[in-house]
Amino acid sequence: MSYIEEVRAAVAARNAGQPEFMQAVDEVLNTIRPVVESDDVYKRNAVLERITEPDRQIMFRVPWTDDNGNMRVNRGYRIQFNNAIGPYKGGLRLHPSVNLSIIKFLGFEQIFKNSLTGLPIGGGKGGSDFDPKGKSEREIRDFCHSFMTELSRHIGADTDVPAGDIGVGGREIGYMYGQYKRIKNLYEGVLTGKGLTYGGSLARTEATGYGLVYITENMLAAANDGIKGKTVAISGSGNVAIYAAQKVQTLGGKVVTMSDSNGWIYDPNGIDLAVVKDIKEVKRGRIKEYADRVKSAEYHDSGKVWQVKCDVALPCATQNELDENDAHTLVKNKVKAVGEGANMPSTTEAINVFQAANVLFMPAKAANAGGVAVSALEMSQNSQRLAWTFDEVDGKLKGIMKGIFDKTAEAAKLYSKPADYVSGANIAGFLKVAQAMIAQGV
Missing domain, CATH: 3.40.50.720 (NAD(P)-binding Rossmann-like Domain)
Structure with a gap:
């Protein structure tokens, strides 16, 4: 059995009942085979075992009160998957379909997506099975405050910087950011997708x-x-x-x-x-x-x-x-x-x-790496206390996407075949993260 098959079998056994996560893992392992089998440095350093196992899997309860005065409870997640090239970065999803498998697949994908941007950001993801549809403004605010009360223990501007995703837009980010500030007494770029009046970036939407x-x-x-x-x-x-x-x-x-x-x-x-x-x-x-x-x-x-x-x-x-x-x-x-x-x-x-x-x-x-790319640009603006124009951000975004295409196309030509952008994206994203992991040791 090859190294890739050994790792795949071990990951499947450890993550039984997580089809979305295994789908994402299978795609990556199948496409990076030419790289991994060309050099035993990846096996010697257990890179595949480490990159498919999150650094941290955080699950927590989120109690909140509905408009009828009833206490409700949802489950919250934050998967901090890999920070070899930068702080964990990835969105928060609020949707009834959210479960551990979906959050892990999203966090795993985020590792390689963030690597492709060329920016110093690692991979993470989070969210809850809370459904914002049909909820009142007050109910959403109460949920977001409760969710951030626990999440705030695990994030920070140089540790883990969440953003929005399905069910989490500017309104929800605003409520979460307000609660983070109250708890931590810090005004820092801990969330991206913020409103333009309090540190958000033009062109993020x-x-x-x-x-x-x-x-x-x-x-x-x-x-x-x-x-x-x-x-x-x-x-x-x-x-x-x-x-x-x-x-x-x-x-x-x-x-x-x-x-x-x-x-x-x-x-x-x-x-x-x-x-x-x-x-x-x-x-x-x-x-x-x-x-x-x-x-x-x-x-x-x-x-x-x-x-x-x-x-x-x-x-x-x-x-x-x-x-x-x-x-x-x-x-x-x-x-x-x-x-x-x-x-x-x-x-x-x-x-x-x-x-x-x-x-x-x-x-x-x-x-779809453009969203996280501009989120990282928002982090840069927050760190420098600057606000760039729409055209400045859009120009940087256009350049980043061109860079992603070039890296993807080049990796496809070297390790697979021209225009095999699935392999190219996985390989280009993997190489940067793997080299950083090896350089930093276990």
Whole structure:
């Protein structure tokens, strides 16, 4: 049995019942094989055993009071996975689906994503199975304060710097930051995604969506193509999806789909983002309302956006939303490129279909790294007591995404084959972290 098979078997035995985490581990181990088998330094230093085991797995109860005066209890998580190249960095997710497997998969992915940015940040992730949907402002505030009361023991500007994720936007970050200050009596950049009045960064809201489109454009350019004139299918209607759509439109593409957990819309004339923003960002409504307001649009409460013919697909909703059947449909409809805006939105089988059909495919580790990159830029601004302009931050983001593409493409050429961006992203991210781990000893 090879070193990689030995580690994979041990990780599977130790993490039984954690399918999302094992899916993420399997993808990385399978793609870094050429590197690991070329030099026994990784085995001698037990790099794979160490990199697949979190430094810390923190679970805690989060008690809060609802509007009827009833005490409720949720479970909170913070996985501090690897800090070989910098303080732990990764978002907080509030969603009823949150469990240990999902938080560990997200934290593991974050190690390599953060490494690819070239910035000094390690990998971590956290959250809770609390569902903010349908909760009042007071209930959300009470939950966030309780959550931070425990989380504050484990984080700090040079230790672990959480950010937002699904269910955690500027409102939730604000409540958490206020509680952190009260407990610690410190005004420091311990959270990113903060409001602009108290240390937040311009372009942070747009960063993940913009970064996704920047790297997809780089991928297309390497194939002598571009987004201009392309029909683009996007899933989701949250922060990532909205700003990916905005950047696609700026570059001359046409976005024709968006979705939420209830259904999806198709607008052959191109999505009117002003309407989507009003529904999702202002009124916090459902995407079906778009079809009530835009006559050219269709609403579907079954099926997926991937049945719509498109040139570029950008899955921006959640993990494993794009399966093997969806991939076959996209290939049949002659999709040219897929860029992952969400974390691990394509199943392993779907990725295999795309690669077998020579569809350009950019994995989430590289494609959605724009959000954490600008979070790290927010940390830099906080440390220096500076505030950069939107254009300064956006310019840095564009350069970072170009750098990620170049590193991913170069690693693919050296260790796999040109345009195998899945292997390239994993290998490039792994090499930096592994070298730092070896240099620092056990």
